[in-house]
Amino acid sequence: MNNISPAQTNQYLNAFNENMAKASDHISSSKGASFESNDTSAESKLHNAAVNVSISTHSIMNYLKVKSVESSQGNTNAQQILTNLVNGNDDYINFFSGKTTESGLSLESIGYEGKALDQLTQGEAKALVSQGGFFGIEETSSRVTSFVLNMTGDNLEALQESRKGLVQGFEQAQKLFGGELPDISVKTQEKSLEIIDAKIAELLKTDAQKDAEKEV
Numbered sequence: 001m002n003n004i005s006p007a008q009t010n011q012y013l014n015a016f017n018e019n020m021a022k023a024s025d026h027i028s029s030s031k032g033a034s035f036e037s038n039d040t041s042a043e044s045k046l047h048n049a050a051v052n053v054s055i056s057t058h059s060i061m062n063y064l065k066v067k068s069v070e071s072s073q074g075n076t077n078a079q080q081i082l083t084n085l086v087n088g089n090d091d092y093i094n095f096f097s098g099k100t101t102e103s104g105l106s107l108e109s110i111g112y113e114g115k116a117l118d119q120l121t122q123g124e125a126k127a128l129v130s131q132g133g134f135f136g137i138e139e140t141s142s143r144v145t146s147f148v149l150n151m152t153g154d155n156l157e158a159l160q161e162s163r164k165g166l167v168q169g170f171e172q173a174q175k176l177f178g179g180e181l182p183d184i185s186v187k188t189q190e191k192s193l194e195i196i197d198a199k200i201a202e203l204l205k206t207d208a209q210k211d212a213e214k215e216v
Contacts, residue, residue: 061161064151068165069172071147072192074110075140076173076185081117082135083182085125092177111143129184137184141191149199156203163196 081092107117112134115124128135148166152158170189174181181189 061158064158064162065165065168067151068148068162069169071110071144072166072169072189073173074107074169075135075144076170076181076188077176078107078110078112078117079129079135079140079185079188080173080177080182082120082125082129083184085117085120085122086129088122135184137188137191140188141195144188144192145195148196154203156200159196159200159203163193163200166192166196 084090084092114128114134117125120128127133130136131138133139144166148159148162152162166189170181170185173185
């Protein structure tokens with residue numbers, strides 16, 4: 001499991017939602033004041049509240065996107081290394097030497113607690129990317145999407161931004177290894193985005209559509 005718990009990630013989203021609610025109340029009260037008085041201070045408060053909402057939104061969304069990038073990129077990098085090892089190619093093995101990349105991304109941060117990749121045998125590498133393995137398609141897509149869904153909850157905007165982060169993470173991993181992803185990573189990406197897109201579609205449904213489905 002990812003070492004960042006749902007409780008830890010949700011604190012950012014909860015803080016964002018709380019700030020939005022407070023700012024909304026502030027804006028509403030400022031609007032009321034502006035109707036009762038021509039005092040420009042009311043308009044100034046209204047403007048400042050709107051600016052604070054914008055800054056808060058940008059900050060939280062950027063955080064969610066960055067974390068999504070790290071999750072998808074870290075897992076995809078590992079899949080690429082392991083696929084090369086299975087094929088007898090150890091050219092990239094030092095990339096995760098000691099379980100940490102040159103950029104400081106730790107495999108432990110995505111939940112991996114096994115041997116450092118540069119210490120794996122070909123058989124051990126194959127087991128990790130096989131069906132049911134830690135870096136196999138099902139396990140990896142489930143890990144990545146669970147991380148994103150725990151972070152974003154039912155916040156549509158946050159989920160959409162995190163989806164962009166997932167795609168960016170896959171793309172960055174792709175560039176590191178000559179512009180191509182191994183088949184396992186392509187399928188993991190497809191599976192991950194399928195799960196995220198299904199959640200987005202669910203959140204986009206209107207109340208009428210949800211009620212109609214319940215009646216069927």
